[in-house]
Amino acid sequence: MTTASFSEPTFAMVENQLDDAPQNAPRRRVKRKTWQTVIWFVVLIALTAIVLYPLVWLLLSTFKPNSEFGQNMGLLPNNPTLENYVKVSEGIAGVPMQQFFLNSLIIAVGSVIGTVLSSALAAYAFARVQFKGLGILFAAMIGTLLLPFHVLIIPQYILFNNLGLVDTFIPLLLPKFLATEAFFVFLLVQFIRQMPRDMDEAARIDGAGHLRIFWSIILPLIRPALITCAIFAFIWAWNDFLGPLLYLTSPENYPLPIALRLYNDQASTSDYGATVTASFIALLPVLLFFLVFQRFLVDGVATQGLKG
């Protein structure tokens, strides 16, 4: 470690963190590196400010009184107020806000349970069981990974309509319990394949069947991957718009994204404050999830891209 000889303490700090250069490195080179680091921080902070601006704007705009929109589209409210939150809590179309929130929660939690259960079962079969037809079924699963979902919306709608299930949560939840989201199956297959087989083999010699191996050995081993799946399943179901738009017709069944559409359609000019505040409330659980689980999410994506 070189002892930095700069007068500015901040520079010295930055320098200390960065420096892995040999002790007798020429001073000029050290200085250049310091400047590069400073520029690096400045550029990235500027970029962060641009990228996060819309979200900060959303948060601060929830405190703007309704009359301020249109005149003051900047960040800070001139006369901060909580009136938007009061208004939003009353709900829209005769349905209170907590009902929308509860509907979203039921759909999202149901999706998490269904996705994790069914995907783990399928992934175990693909990764650990040797059966006739494995190759072709696995290829079929990979194929659905690239299939645009929109090809299926019309026939699936006709199916659920004929079964009399429109305006229930079943069309939204049933596919999750049947592992139709190939992304999750694939992610778990990849993860299980990396697990050493020694424990399986040992358990098998002791007479354990597949169910036992799956439950007592594989599931505990792949817990991190299951958590990643659960988080993604929650966020995707929470944000889903097309599914509820197709299948839910009465307002008391609406989850938040569809309720937001009501604000957006009916009140975009007259009640902008409520629209913005409801949008923020709809986003809040996802943002909190992100803050708590960001490691899992970001690493999950990185793994998915390279190993997955």
Place this chain on the structure above:
Amino acid sequence: MSTTATRVIVTGQKSSRRALLRRERPEHLSSPGQRARLRKETLAGYGFLVPWLIGFFGLTLIPMAYSLYLSFTSYNIFQPPKWIGLDNYIRMFTSDPAFMQSAQITLIYVLVGTPITLIAALLVAMLLNYRDKGAGFFRSSFYAPSLIGGSVSVAIVWRAMFANDGPVDNSLSFFGIDLGGWIGNPDLVLPAMILLSIWQFGATMVIFLAGLKQVPKELYEAAEMDGANAFHRFRAVTIPLLSPVIFFNLLLGLIGAFQVFASAYIISNGSGGPAGMTNFITLYLYKRGFSDGQMGYASAIAWVLLIVVAIIAFILFRTQRSWVHYSGDSR
């Protein structure tokens, strides 16, 4: 490290595909007289797969076949489908200007937005890769939008961002560029949508960053020793070594971009306007099927979408031999 399945997706190489499909029988199954055991394995395999099999056949394969059938019919859900042969497809390409416009703006959105997103993601990933300390915070900040970018809330915010006298308009006016609101302007609403997709560059960037971390430092040092400047090092080291990741991101990015729906729906209040400039193919399909009750025609549109996506995937897999390099390969 890279498992076989990825390589099939990413490479489509015959050799690795064969390796993937090859059944590696564990020892306890390969000895003679173990047929009963093998049958038991098959039974167990299908037992685990029951939910997936029901989903695959009941909610994917059979519906797909049914939708193909519907695409040759006229069907409004109340009366039984009426066979009309290729009429839906002929109508689409000869007498439906709204479809042609929809296809056109979707292609522009996909073919402009995806490459720009990839380039932005790669540049920012390289910037983050310069230094480890402090990079974690930026990595997470940039990642957040890709988690929520397709949501209704963000679409509502985007409308405000690009509104007349909104933040974007005001910043541009500061530099003397007066464009007014973007969302109501047929010429500017598509760029606003493309910017929304670029804003979600974070997930792609995270994947690139993980790839960059695996590029051996010696290669850069060797290139520098040989007198290669930064640009040469980028072209001769970074791009080839990263090409599998670029391929993966390009494939998933293009397919994902075709499926934009919620943001277009919210930004246009479900109309696809102004002047049809946000009427992406998924939105058009939805309106035809569910607002106009033309389920047969909408199915035909869905199949055209599927075929276009398949062609793009095919072209990518075909051309990768010339530009995607796998470090494990001897070529």
